[in-house]
């Protein structure tokens with residue numbers, strides 16, 4: 001899986017790119033290389049589409065988060081927001097790097113525990129946890145649940161009364177902050193399905209409800225204002241809103257959420273992990289003093305740029321005077337984000353990774369929707385059927401949102417490190433697609 005005989009190109013458009021996994025480059029064969037593995041060979045060996053991660057990159061980012069806390073002598077914890085990439089092997093990396101974990105469902109809790117997470121390090125989220133999910137969390141003895149409604153407070157207390165034993169809880173607050181990002185991933189505004197509002201008295205009611213619940217212990221508060229955010233100032237405003245409400249209660253834990261944006265294209269310039277953590281730590285210290293333990297909950301910024309998706313080009317269709325469509329063997333089933341949010345991606349022909357892009361094309365998937373377009377007006381180097389096409393920055397919310405539309409089996413997940421590639425999630429099979437169907441015979 002390592003590079004060929006010739007020498008690598010003198011100008012490498014990939015090495016040092018913020019969009020690709022760290023350590024990626026153009027190898028001597030002129031192919032894209034990730035984690036020391038040739039992407040064209042990976043496509044041949046594992047088939048396409050496939051998700052390819054550089055696990056060393058995930059580790060490096062996890063270390064940057066923890067170092068940003070320890071460099072500031074902050075009493076803090078980094079939680080992997082596992083909704084971004086709920087892969088057992090990625091949970092395992094988070095655990096090995098000393099992170100805690102945010103799970104948002106019984107399924108994510110199951111996977112975190114399967115990956116060996118100490119239940120004490122698990123924070124259970126969700127705006128509508130079922131009784132079964134709450135029971136699973138209590139049975140597993142998770143460290144904290146993040147309560148999101150008065151119904152949940154009553155439900156959790158009643159379940160704990162039946163089972164015996166208390167539970168630490170954080171109350172999720174809605175600080176009334178609207179960062180600039182897609183409206184579907186804004187979560188801290190007044191009109192939100194998440195959390196308890198500060199201005200309307202709901203948050204005070206939640207505190208009273210938790211404090212009077214015999215089996216719940218109020219450990220602190222949580223706020224997450226949204227995702228793919230480039231500005232730092234909304235985090236400061238959110239912490240100010242939290243402090244106005246909660247500083248006098250001297251919470252033991254303060255979870256200030258995730259949300260750090262990533263570079264999807266080379267023009268994107270998100271803040272660094274250090275700047276982002278710094279703003280949060282400084283804000284909490286200024287307004288709460290050194291009392292609460294600070295919890296930071298990144299998802300996308302841990303895994304997004306550590307992964308790419310490989311496809312094979314199947315057809316190239318020119319509509320004269322209109323546009324050219326390059327169709328690949330995946331699409332909205334492995335990456336829903338372009339359809340969901342109009343998200344922009346870059347793309348590259350892995351076989352000619354250093355070649356000048358000479359064609360403007362639209363990269364379409366293979367699904368039965370005209371909106372199944374991965375990249376509009378991508379610049380590619382002479383794309384042809386059989387080429388391996390790569391979309392970088394697909395490590396977050398790609399696998400997580402994958403689906404079987406049109407009966408497409410979900411792709412495998414491959415880890416590449418030091419020139420070795422290994423499957424950490426196998427490709428779904430046609431048999432998998434019908435395995436849950438109940439028939440008469």
Ligand SMILES: Cc1ncc(COP(=O)(O)O)c(C=O)c1O
Nearest residue numbers: 081224227228258259298299300
């Ligand atoms: C409660 C909570 N915490 C953390 C995250 C992670 O956000 P991001 O992936 O933007 O860091 C999310 C994402 O939706 C979330 O809902």
